[in-house]
Amino acid sequence: RAACCAYPFAVRTFVFAMPLSMACPIMLESLLFDLRTRNPTLFVYFYRRYCWLLVAAFFHVSKIPERIQPGLFDIVGHSHQLFHIFTFLSIYDQVHYVEDGLAEFLKAPLAAxxxxxxxxxxxxxxxxxxxxxxxxxxxxxxxxx
Missing domain, CATH: 1.10.287 (Helix Hairpins)
Incomplete structure (x- = not known):
């Protein structure tokens, strides 16, 4: 299917980039308002999530364990498994910052x-x-x- 299209990588790029759009509201809040002092817990969880995603992408792209010791990481510890572990850690931090953000939202008075x-x-x-x-x-x- 991808062989007939002129830009097969566009769909894959969109699928990988779309979840990053969830970060836009918190990133804007972090830039416009001093999120580090207003809500340090949310700040730490948010930026640590993206650190985990960068580490996951690094291991997935570089294939470091397999290149260092070919054959040793064929079953356990290869880069794709490390990718999933670090992606899980990013999702874990995401859950925490969403819960923390919702708790802060529920404390504030609701607007009509x-x-x-x-x-x-x-x-x-x-x-x-x-x-x-x-x-x-x-x-x-x-x-x-």
Whole structure:
């Protein structure tokens, strides 16, 4: 399937990059407001998560254990297993910072929802999804030719 498309890596790149979009709200909060002093626990969990992801990517791409001792890490300890271990650690930190963020949110007084803040965001999301679906339908038509 990937052999017929002009850019087969684009879908894989999107799949790997899409979860990073979850970091945007916290990254903006960290940059605009002093997150380190306002909520140090959230700050540590958030940035440690991305350190774990960088370590996971490093082991997955570099294949360090197999290159150092070929044959020794064929069953236990190869780079793909290390990738999953460090990815698990990043997910573990993600769960903690989401729980901590929700606890902080529940402590604050709730603002009344607005029409634009509910239906507007839903319509914007539907528009974005329609653009993505339309784009992939066009790519699928090109692959058939």
């Amino acid at each position: 929802p607005t029409y634009l803040g509910t239906v507007g965001y839903m319509l914007l999301l539907m528009l974005c999804l329609a653009v993505v679906v339309r784009r992939f339908l066009n790519v699928a038509d090109l692959c058939k030719q």
